[in-house]
Every structure is written in C-alpha cells, then in structure tokens.
Amino acid sequence: MRIALKIAYDGTGFYGFQRQPGLRTVEGEVIRVLKKLGIIEDIREANFKGASRTDRGVSAFGNVIAFDTNRPDLTEPRILNHYLNDVWVLGNASVPEDFHPRFWAMGKVYRYYLFNEGIDLVKLKSCAELFIGEHDFSNFARLEEFKNPVRVIRRIDVIPRGRIIMIEVEGESFLWEMVRRIVTALKFCGMGIFSEEEISFMLKEKVDKKLPPAPPENLVLWQIKYENIEFKKDSYAIEKVKREFFERFRMHLTRAAIFEDWITSL
Known part of the structure; x- marks a missing residue:
C-alpha cells in the first residue's frame, strides 16, 4: 500500500529537507523513524518521495512525503510523532500506487x-x-x-x-x-x-x-495542493503539535505570528 504523510517541521533544526551524509535533515529524520518501526526497510524499494526540498532554515506546515509499506497501521500520526524529533505528522492518506507528491501537486x-x-x-x-x-x-x-x-x-x-x-x-x-x-x-x-x-x-x-x-x-511552506487526495487528521496529533510549537516559538515575535496563523488553520 502507498501512504502519503502531511508533515510539519522546524527548519532551523535541520540542514535542509533532502538527506545528506553526516548531516541532520528532515528526510533523514523521517526515514530513521520509518525504518525503526519497520514501516519501510529500503527507501528505494519503498519508492520514498518528497514533494518539496526546502532549504536549510525553511520550515513547513504542509510538506508531503509518500512511500510504499506493508504496515500502514503504523503510519498513524500519534504513533510516528512519539518517535520523531522536530518533525510532526499532521495527517495520512492512502494514495494510488503511482502517486508522486511532487509531480501530482496542483x-x-x-x-x-x-x-x-x-x-x-x-x-x-x-x-x-x-x-x-x-x-x-x-x-x-x-x-x-x-x-x-x-x-x-x-x-x-x-x-x-x-x-x-x-x-x-x-x-x-x-x-x-x-x-x-x-x-x-x-x-x-x-x-x-x-x-x-x-x-x-x-x-x-x-x-x-x-x-x-x-x-x-x-x-514557511504552507500548503501543497492536490486534487482528490484527502489527509485524515488526528486530533491528538494536532494538539501535540500546537503545544510543542507554542513552547518552541512563543519567545520569538516572528515565530509567534507564524504560530497564530497556523494554529487558526488547523
């Protein structure tokens, strides 16, 4: 089964989105957890793809990744968020086998x-x-x-x-x-x-x-638009993201403005 995840992340904690040897990246963090839980074994076999390769320092509240897995039951946001650091899963969706989050984006x-x-x-x-x-x-x-x-x-x-x-x-x-x-x-x-x-x-x-x-x-990469792709939200996961983003950004004026906008959209 092919699964897509809608993810948020604090870009200041990573050296960009795309995985790089010896550096902490968003892709690297997500793949680490997916492998740890046995959701995927090999990223090529799983056809792991990302929608947008954001630069170092750039955050996202709506980037999308997709992969093939035999364990879709483990891709629920509350499960993944327990293991992820500085990345939060906002929702998941079952997608067609040929779904590519970048090429399918509207x-x-x-x-x-x-x-x-x-x-x-x-x-x-x-x-x-x-x-x-x-x-x-x-x-x-x-x-x-x-x-x-x-x-x-x-x-x-x-x-x-x-x-x-x-x-x-x-x-x-x-x-x-x-x-x-x-x-x-x-x-x-x-x-x-x-x-x-x-x-x-x-x-x-x-x-x-x-x-x-x-x-x-x-x-902030705010949203990637798709036709006929609906992400199932998890209320517990969203509350966890709200709490952790607030704790992280409440002392920064600019980040506080970002947080206010984002919190309203959830």
Whole structure:
C-alpha cells in the first residue's frame, strides 16, 4: 500500500529537507523513524518521495512525503510523532500506487513573515502585482542546470499583522530561492530602494547582479495542493503539535505570528 504523510517541521533544526551524509535533515529524520518501526526497510524499494526540498532554515506546515509499506497501521500520526524529533505528522492518506507528491501537486503556497521596518504597504502591494502571471524568473532565483526559469505566480497576498507583514505566494511550482528573492524585491520596493520600473525591467531582461534572498528562517511552506487526495487528521496529533510549537516559538515575535496563523488553520 502507498501512504502519503502531511508533515510539519522546524527548519532551523535541520540542514535542509533532502538527506545528506553526516548531516541532520528532515528526510533523514523521517526515514530513521520509518525504518525503526519497520514501516519501510529500503527507501528505494519503498519508492520514498518528497514533494518539496526546502532549504536549510525553511520550515513547513504542509510538506508531503509518500512511500510504499506493508504496515500502514503504523503510519498513524500519534504513533510516528512519539518517535520523531522536530518533525510532526499532521495527517495520512492512502494514495494510488503511482502517486508522486511532487509531480501530482496542483500548486504550492508559501508564506513569508517580514518585519515592517519603514515599509510602505501601498508600494509593496503595487510591486507584488508585477510578479503575478507567467514570467522568466532568472533574475529572482538561484538557477539550476536544465531547469526552465519560466514559472507562473497565481497570486501574492500582502497582509499586515502589526509589526509583521505576511506575504503569501501561490504558484504552480517554484525555483530555488525564488520566493525569498521575490520577498527581497518587494521589501526594497516598499522601502523606496527599487522602483516598479526597475522590477519590471528585471522580469524582462537579464541583469548582471541579482537581488539577494531574504533570510530563510521566516519562510514557511504552507500548503501543497492536490486534487482528490484527502489527509485524515488526528486530533491528538494536532494538539501535540500546537503545544510543542507554542513552547518552541512563543519567545520569538516572528515565530509567534507564524504560530497564530497556523494554529487558526488547523
């Protein structure tokens, strides 16, 4: 049987999502527990796949993994969460045998929590509209060989939350560091450092020097959208996640804003 898990994790505790020899990663932590419980034995035989390889420092409240197993009874969130560290399973689902969490995704939603330090929201929102639609994002990403730099942004919502500005970006797919570099552009627009004309130019013509990515710690992979895939939630697991995230982030203003949004969505 093929099982998909919806997972949350604190990205600051890992060297990114993808497993790396000798380093603590999200994939590595999940695979450790799956093997410990006998849910899978070999990751290749289990066809273990992840939806999004988030960078070091980036957190998630809605990433998805999938694997084949003969022990679906052990994939309940409350069982897995007992053994996982800094990763929480929010729900599970039985999926088709050919399900790949990345290729089946209909879209992704990211949220970035930006400190409001002298930012003009009107200018920031106006600049955000420039990114909506299909564009070549070569100037707003760390490019990888053979990857098409053209992507589609469906929407960018800008929501002030006191000292925090929440920027929610939804698209079909994203390039490496794309959201974080877009956030930098929006911030510079809001501060008057860049004009809309300059951003428009960067969306049409290649430039020698790209904008740097915003810090990863305030970026959250919020949701991955699927058609006809329903994750079964576990109330006990959700309460455990609420409690542990609150304890971890209550002293940090930015993380507190993230927590408030996320807690409302559960």
